[in-house]
Amino acid sequence: MCGILGYSGERQAAEILLDGLAKLEYRGYDSAGIAIFDSEHNKITVEKNKGRLQTLREKIKNNNAQLSGTCGIGHTRWATHGEPSDTNAHPLWSDDLLVVAVHNGIVENYKELKQELSEKGYTFYSQTDTEAAVKLIDYFYRENNDPLSAITSAIKKIEGSYCFVLLFKNNPGEVWGVRKDNPLIAGQGKGESFLASDVSAILQDTRSVYYLDNMEIVKLNKGDVRFYDSEGHAVYKKLSRVTWDSQAAEKGGFEHFMMKEIHEQARAVKDTLRSVLKGEKFDLSESGLSDENLKAVSNIYIIACGSAYHAGVVAQYVLEDLAKIPVRVELASEFRYRKMPFEKNSLAVIISQSGETADTLAAMRLAKNNGIKTLAIVNVVGSTIAREADNVFYTLAGPEIAVATTKAYSGQLIACYILAMELARARGELDNVKYCEMVREIQKLPEKIDEILDEKERIKEIAGSFIDADGAFYLGRNIDYAVAMEGSLKMKEISYVHSEAIAAGEMKHGPISLIERGMLIVGILTQKNLYAKTASNLIEAKSRGGFILSVITRGSEFLHDEADFIFYIPETDEHFSASLAVIPLQLLGYYVAVARKLDVDKPRNLAKSVTVE
């Protein structure tokens, strides 16, 4: 979703903002813009357009636009209110350019605000919700030229979620920011400072950052960074150090971030395992999960969106089987509006790569408000979900840039397996011998993932046959069904092939009528006791013309003669098989997208971090 940047320092701001915005492109956007404050001539210049950042760069170059100034703001927009257009692109301004701002989020009461402001003589030129907020801030700023009191007054009236970054004409050199339910960090450099919606945008300049809390306000003036609460009182904040390597956000020789991240999965799994492995045992005490706490849990809600939800579905099967504990896995966007009775001793497990997904955050708050303990499985350190959850288990996948998640999903699976093992052990459902065996086996996953990647060319070859595919089914039972969901999502989100995951037993209840000659049917078989059942569903699909592509655990004889293509994966403990079975499915989605010459890392209409409902 939208990316935001601010800079105040001694260097020319335009280049810094354009380079930083390029680092945010992966979040998904449809227009881009910057505003530069030339303090010498007391002039703010805005350049913006619909389309790619490259178009903005070229426009600036061709217009010979004089964007001189050492202070500015930048934005990549993902349209919510108002179509993608030059006019609706950010920055937006008040009529006399007294206030210029960029915004992430949604101003929910923008219609009422517009109405009120129109009565005060304001006119509106865009279709955005943002413009109403900018003009409201302008209205208060005109009272006494004080940005802090203008912001504090305005946020009392603005409803919704937001992160605003602003320039005020009569306060040269200053960049202001405020956030509510949308991420904003401040970066501290030497003689300069930054604001960003995402740490990867400023990593090349500084690793020293402040994480803003909800309703906090920040002011940059060169190297000086100050914070205020929503009433305008000064707030002291602690500086944190980002340990991510900025190299980790580069393609490193791969054609796409997605392929690079697919190859980083062994490392993501290893790092996540190591972070909680103490000797021969896992130790979740840093995540607040002592044996006593684990024993007290009566049931589990897993809450997430997208691929994180799919990791949750895997976790549901594993947790129920290993720890014998009831689990409900819920889409956050549904959970947040359910009117359900909560079990008092429940644990809510919130899974999110970004830690900023609006629905997931709201669902977590709902659980907390109902007195339920929350454990967040999150990849981005310092994200809102990580900070608001009672306890956090970090997946150590590093920065993930491709919109379609791969390594973060793999990290989430590992965190879920460990949680299941620890619950099972603490509750006496897993004896020591079996536990130690599983600890040894889980550590072999990175090696096995790499073994699968060594055979990626086989998937590439077969993917070429599906350039013109118009539909695909992914079938499986139990954990294999959960993997089918993720494989199917990978196919549809980057290849734009309509694809559905189907619990294999449901085929006969409708979907089978859609099978036509050559339709791709992907079968996943990793659970021995279910091989025969899923195999017969696949054979039924084949006899109706389907092309059967199977992912099967090595050693199985099933489908040997019937499948059109078999990809064998190494044997492992069946509870962990999703970590291996998903790899060929990620590769399949990737290679079909590449064969169709699509923008793999930035699929149309999608965003990496969905910070609005």
Ligand code: G6P
């Ligand atoms: C978006 C991304 C998905 C992700 C989902 C949930 O749709 O494109 O890859 O799974 O959001 O995001 P989260 O950051 O909460 O895991």
